[in-house]
Structures are given as C-alpha cells and as structure tokens.
Amino acid sequence: MNKRARVRAPELVGEGGWLNTGGERLSLGELRGKVVVLDFWTFCCINCLHVIDELRELEERHHDTTVVIGVHSPKFVHEAEHGAVVDAVERYGVAHPVLDDPRLETWKQYAVRAWPTLVVIDPEGYVVAQHAGEGHVHAMEKLITELEAEHEAKGTLRRGESPWEPPEPAATDLRFPGKVLALPEGGYLVSDTTRHQLVQLAADGETAVRRIGSGERGLVDGAPEQARFSEPQGLLLLPDDEGGAGRVVLVADTVNHALRRLDLATGEVTTVAGTGAQWMQGGPTDGPAREIALSSPWDLAWFDGRVWIAMAGVHQLWTYDPREGTVRVAAGTTNEGLVDGPAAEAWFAQPSGLAAAPDGERLWVADSETSALRCIERAPEGGHAVRTVVGTGLFDFGHRDGAAEQALLQHPLGVAALPDGSVVVCDTYNHALRRYDPATDEIGTAATDLREPSGAVPAPEGGGEVVVVESARHRLTRLRLPERAAQVEAAAHRTRREATEVAPGALTLDVVFQAPPGQKLDTRYGPSTRLVVSATPPGLLADGAGAGTDLRREVRLAGEAGTEGVLHVSAMAASCDEEGEYPACHVHQQDWGVPVRLAAGAPARLPLVLAGLDEESAQG
DSSP: OOOOOOEEOOOOOOTTEEESBTTOOOOTTTTTTSEEEEEEEOTTOHHHHHHHHHHHHHHHHTTTTEEEEEEEOOSSSGGGSHHHHHHHHHHTTOOSOEEEOTTOHHHHHTTOOSSSEEEEEOTTSEEEEEEESBOOHHHHHHHHHHHHHHHHHHTOOOOOOOOOBOOOOOOOSSSSOOOEEEOTTSSEEEEEGGGTEEEEEOTTSOSEEEEESOSSBSOBOBSTTTOBBSSEEEEEEOOGGGTOTTOEEEEEEGGGTEEEEEETTTOOEEEEEOOSSBOOTTSOOEEEGGGSOBOOEEEEEEETTEEEEEEGGGTEEEEEETTTTEEEEEEOOSOBSOBOEEGGGOBBSOEEEEEEOTTSSEEEEEEGGGTEEEEEEEOTTSSEEEEEEEOOOTTEEEEEOEEGGGOBOSSOOEEEEOTTSOEEEEEGGGTEEEEEETTTTEEEEEEOSOSSEEEEEEOTTOTTEEEEEEGGGTEEEEEEOOSSOBOOEEEEEEOSSOOEEEOSEEEEEEEEEOOOTTEEEOOTTSOOEEEEEEEESGGGEEEOOEEESOSEEEEEEOSOTTOEEEEEEEEEEEEEESSSSSOOEEEEEEEEEEEEEEOTTOOSEEEEEEEEOOHHHHHO
16 A cells, blocks of 8 residues: 555544534544545635535445534634534535634634535544646545545444434425515425425415425425425526526425426426536537536526526526527626626626516626626627626625625625616625616615525515515515615625735745545546636736646746735546546646735745645655
C-alpha cells in the first residue's frame, strides 16, 4: 500500500454547539478509532446540498466504521443564527452530527477555502485527504475501504454505530414548504418540500384537500399514494394551448434532478424530463428531455413559448418544450457569478425563483447567491439578454431600499410578477417581502417579520394581495401590499469569510489535485485538466487571466498593500479507474471565489485543494 501523507487533525470547535447528538458534545479524541469525514457546508449553497445527498449511501454502507460530521460554516448573516441552522438540518434531512461554527473557527483551523469541502481523518486522528466541490464520493468510497483494511490490520479500527441522534419530528400540516401555485378552480398547490409531497389546499390556504406523493424520498411515477418525490420545489400550470387544458402542473423535483407532470384531475404523476441522475460537466445539454440529465431544477415559468427552468445546480437557465419533449440550455455558462450580456455569455449564481411579466416582455429571476434580482429580455439583435436590476456580486448583500442600483437583498429565493408590472421579491434571508417598480427603478419593503419567505403568487381574487410561502413557519400567509412600500436604509453586509492575505505582484496560483486511489488522469482525448481564472474587479489581475490546461499558474496582481478583490478560479480534472474492462471516468470540478487582500510580506503562493493534500504547505 502506498505511503499516505498525514497531518494531525485540529480539534472541532464552534460556539453554536452540536446538533443531532442528543445534546452531547463530540471531540476527535472520543472518535478515535473511527474514520471521520468532515463536511464543511453552508445551507445556502446548492453544491453543499448535493454533497449531503451524495453522502447518504456512503454513510449507510460504512455506518459502523465511519462518522460523517457536518461543520456548518456560514456565508450569510442569517446563516450564523443558530435557529436557522437547526431548521436547515431538518429541512435537508441531514442524518449525521452537525457542529454549528458561526465564527468559522474550525474552517480556519483546517484552511478551508470553498463550500463544500470534505476532509477525511483516519482512525488515529490524522488528516489524510481533502476534496473541494462535489462528485468525490467514488474517491471517498475507495479511500474509506482502504483505511478500514489498513486499520483493522493494525488494530486501530473501532466498530460501532454513529453518535447521530435525530430530533423528534414536529407535527405541522406543512414542513418547510418551498413554492406555491394558485389553482384555476380555486385553492393552492404547495410543494411540501421536506415531506417530499405536494399538498392541495383549499381557498383559505390552510385546509388540506389532498396529498400527492407517498411522503417517502424517491423517484417513482404513478397514482397519488404511490408516486415519490425528493424535495420538490417549483410548480407551473401549463397553458391550455400546450396541452395543459388548465389541468396539468409541472413540478421541479429538485433532488431527483427531474421535471414531473401532475394531472390535477387524476393525481397521476409521470416524469417528463431528466434521467434521475445529476448533470455533470461534459454531459449533453440539448436533446430528448428524458435522455438529458438535469441539476437541481428549483423553479419553473412559462416565457417566450417555452417552460424556463431555474437550474440552480449549474447556475444556468434551461428550457423545456412540452410539445417536442426536448430540453436545452437557454442562459448561463455554468460559471458562478454576476455577469450580464447575451444569454449564452451571462453568469448566474444559483437561480432559484422565476416569474414572467404579465406583458410577456421579460422573465424575472431571483439569483440567490448573488443576492440579485435579474431579468431575461429579448435582445434587439435576436435571442435573449440578461440584465441585473438589484445586486452587485457574490459577497455583497444586506437590506437597503431606494434606487435599484444601490439597493441590497440577502439570498432571495422567489419572485412574483404583479398585474401592474411591478415584481415582489421573497427576500428570504432578510425575512422580508420587497417590491420593485420598473417605472421608477426603485425598490421598497412591502412586509417584514416573515420567516424565510421562499415563494409567492398574486392572490387569485386580486385586490393588491399576495400569498407568500413562509417556509420556516411552515405555512402560507396572505398579505395586502401597501400602496407605498417602506424605505429601509440598513447597513450593508459582506460575507463572514475573511479575506486571504497575499503578496502584491507575482502570485503562484496552485490548484492541488491528486488522482484518488485506483485512478489516473484521463489523457485519452488530450489534456485532462483545465483552469480558468478571472477577478473582481477585473483590474486586480494585471496578468494571468483566462483559460489554460495547467493547474499551476503564475499571475500578477495589480495594486498596493490594502487593495482588496475576489479571485475567481474554476478548475476541472478528469480521472478514470486504472482497472476493469470498461473503466469508469470521473470529473472533479470546483469554482472558488476567494476574497483576497494585498499585504506586504504575505505569501506569494495561493494553494487551492481540489483533491488530495497540499503537502507543500504542510511541510512549510
């Protein structure tokens, strides 16, 4: 067996304390003898949610040797609230202990630079691997199997169940609902996300008329009591001339990476798009809907003759044609960020809410990770273009009203277009409903004291009322919009993550990638690695921006000591199994947005671990 690099694992600390342990505090000393996997996550991050789902089977297969611990490391101010972390652990079905680390103490000790990051600690308390991003479970499986055999032989492996202890489930009619749809015959359809169901409510928005879905996580078509969903979100009533006849609803079945069709008359559920597997880089993006993988579809809207899909998992918008049964990419490059322009060149960051304007001239987008309100419009030269109305980037957020160009939101998840042409925004992490008026280009606060509003629709009766999904209060709330919205002038925020100090001038960007055990770089069709580098502001990079195939690059930073900005680094490496008649191939990818501050005497090397260990830093 190859000699494995090891670094002593720092202790786990976090002033928020422990969840899912029955009130017990855990330490690495108590876990000695187990393989420990630390999952650094934050609940706003779609890639983190992907990893939680990827880990489910691994946890089950190695339940007596391996303990997964989620280390919650917040990006947004709201995510540092302990109660919000408690909610998120239940909302996403996290079935392992979680350390709430609001000050990022453990994050810093492990030199983590990206959400999500997985760290593997062997039974003797040493870090043996680190993986940034998603798609690493195949490598984790191989490594854990090796560690089990190695430490079983040494007598240092201790078997036994995980210290996970789930909380008692709460009895509510809805549990962390996601989106709402007003039905043509009256009443509402709600995606009851955590219970993996759809719930039809009466016109009062409270009385349950029927439930669709068994309540068990899965991807199963059939009658209402047989069908299964996995954390469904967006709902769309198909237009009559597209075969809807007012009786067909499309469902964004988020964790199944699929679109489902619900016949309102019979309750029958069928899958119309997606394979059930998550789309990964290199996969097809245009073709028969049932043959193309999707990635965490979060919301749906009818615009410009197509169903538009907020494809949160890959930071894009896709479309689905119900007549032809096809899907394709409509906007976004898969790069995470805020870039406007032609749809094919725009950058999004986890788009999570869609609403078409009544006049059909634009599609409103809640772009959650950039805390932005954006829109899709027809371009004069043909096609579509993307324009940002509110928002400045990945790390700036807050609650500020007034002129749209200086206004701030905090991780909005939903939008609703009103008959007068204005749009309401579910400003989720500010617990507020905001209203933007295109005529004045201003935004105001229509309501506060909501609890994680995630979706809204105009009330069918009109009268200036909207029905809002209060996700963390497990209910629908009807609100009358004020004639004049309040103006909030609160302070702006930035991500809680501290800037990394680097030397001005020459900087070595070093993406660390070591092929997992039993794999090698896949060079059959040319270079197996790719690196793309940019910066905000662009002038921060005097030299070294652009794409290349080497994972190590010399760049030059412009500015004096004290200059701040963000380095955007996207890395990809392809590996394949060394053995087998038909070796499986794997794509490892991560996008980093690294806040940096230029400082005299700071390191002139910035390591970013994609997979493996940064042995150069460990030795230094």
